[in-house]
Amino acid sequence: MTELNRSHNEILDRTVDIVSAFASHNTLQPEDLTKLITDVFAAMREASSGKTAQVQAVAKASAYEIRRSITREALISFEDGKPYKTLRRHLFLRGLTPAAYRAKWGLPPDYPMTSPGYSEQRSQLARSLGLGQQRRRRKPDGAADGT
Structure with missing residues (x-):
């Protein structure tokens, strides 16, 4: 058996393993299978050919897209196009930091990670709880009034 045939058979075997594992845990239509x-076979063949995968350059967001991504109630993620009140958890789950997200999409350093409405709501809650205010000094229990 030649090296090329052996390589093709190994790729085919691995493809079968991957597809069968996926199909056993997911519902598939026959045409999807x-x-x-x-x-999967094409991806395995490409990976085994020794060619390095071409990294697709992500298009930087235009000024118009950046403005549209910030609404009062939510921030629209450039990663998946969905609205979020805060992007931090969403980015963390995708393995990104806020700085890396801004750099990836060409966003300015002051691009918010929390929607304006949500920030205002949290700020009002903090004020109502008295957070951020210095505590008033209380007189010790045994101190004299001066009278």
Whole structure:
């Protein structure tokens, strides 16, 4: 058996393992199964060919897109296009820091990570609880009034 045939058979075996593991845990339509097999085989063949994957450059957000991504009630994520009150948890789950997110999408350093409405709501809550105010000095219990 030639090296090329052996490599092809190994890729085919691994493709079968991956697809069967996926299909055993997920519901698939018959037409989706064919596409899954083709896609996995192509990805495995590309990975084994020694070619380095081309990193796709992410398009930087335009000024218009940046303005539109900030609404009063939510921030629209450039990663998945969904609205979030705060981006920190969303970015953490994707393995990004706020600085890395800003750099990736070409956002200014002052781009907010929390929506304005949510920030205002949290600020009002903190004020109502008395947070951020210095505590008033109380007179010790045994101190004289001066009378």
